[in-house]
Every structure is written in structure tokens, then in C-alpha cells.
Amino acid sequence: MTAQHIIIAVSALGGIIGGMGMGGGTLLIPLLTLAAGLEQHLAQAINLIAFVPMSIVALIIHKKNGYVDVKRSAPIMIFALAGAIGGSFLAKYAGGYALRACYGAFLIVLGVVQMYKTVRAVIKSKQQSKSERAAVEKVSSVGK
């Protein structure tokens, strides 16, 4: 398997995760550095570029379904854009190793948050189904 094949394979894995709506890009970068051996800055550049065609397609679908709120996101977009340009220039001055370690710490935080949110959602849905069951039992006992 050549380097190109490995890049295609790990990108497909990142794409699968992204297609499920779970930020595939966050895992594509470490996959590109750890599995395909690319330099950290280059992996970040690739992730940024690869996101563009994917998000355009997704946006068109979401817009059609009426899920895109342009009005309330416009100011966020402008401020975020300013931050992004600053951040991109800053990345040049961070060494590949430092950037990797920072990214690792960032991923751990995201992982913990994701775990917390999932567990909370599961508990909530369990409680809901419990109360629904209780309501059903109440109705059926009234029927008797």
C-alpha cells in the first residue's frame, strides 16, 4: 500500500465519521499524522481544504430543508472569520510538535464533553420512557 492509498483510506474513515455528523475533521488530522505520517501543519491544511466541498453539499441539503438560520449566524460568522485568520497565521509560528500536543489536549476535552452529553441524553430518554410506561399502566388499570 502506497502513501496515497493510506491517505485515501484514513480520509474515508474520517469521512464516515463526518457523514454521521460527528466532526470527522477532528479525527482526520490525527489519522493523517499518525497513520499516514504527514506533517502536522500539512494535515491541518488538508483537513481545511477537504471540508469545503463536503460542507457545500451538506449546506445545500440543509438549506433546502430550512435548517440554516442565516440571520442569527451572520454576526457570529464575521467575528469567527476574524479569529480564524488570526489563528491560521499563529499556527505558522507554533512548532509541529507543540501543535500536536495542544491538539491532543483539545481532543481529550472534546471527548470528555461528548461522553458527558451522551450519558446525560441516555439517562434523560430512559427517564422519559419510564414515565411513559407508568402513564400507560395507569391508563390500562383504569380500563379494568
Added chain:
Amino acid sequence: MNAKVKSTLVYGGSVAVGLVSGFFGGGGGMLCVPLLQFRGLDAKRAHATALLVILPICIASSIVYIVNGYFDGTAVLCACIGVVAGGAVGAAALDKLNGATISVIFALLMMAIGLKLVIA
């Protein structure tokens, strides 16, 4: 909450979303979703709208990275092919899998890879 405090938080958060995306080359979307929810969007709209916020960020950051010399045409092409093909598979598989299970696997994966990056 005071309206002034709220808007300061939103704008500060927006700059942070941009900084993280630009500096790390991704990951801003995961911060953008809660920020949009804080602005009053429901979960589904927040996820969809986050793409609209992240798209111009990605374009601008890509340009800066390319100008700074971080570009490899072959690698980019390979990655785009993989991501688009994988994205279609992932979107199609989403209905067939248990959301909570995937979410837990994803969270564990992020923590494990994060740890590896910090230690390595």
C-alpha cells in the same frame, strides 16, 4: 442574563471558534454548535447552521495555510476522494446504527487519540 453580557459572550465565543479552527485546522464546528444553541437555535438548526459559519472560515484559513507553504496537491486530492466517499457511506449508515453507541465510541476514540498525541 443581561443582554450586554450575552452578546459579549456570543461575540467572544465567535472569535474563539475562529481561533481554534484556524490554529488547529479544524474542530471549530464542535464549539460552534453550542454557541448557536446559546443564541436560541434548536439542536438540528444549530448543527446545520454551524456549517455555514465554518465554511468561510475553512476557505480563509486554507488560503493562509497555502500561502504559508503548507500544501501538497496529491495528498489533498487523495484526502478529498476519501472524505467524500466516506461521507456518503457515513450519512447512509447513520439511520441503521444506534446513536448513543456511536457517540460513546466516538468520545472514547477522541480521548484515546488525544492521549496518544499528548504522550507521543
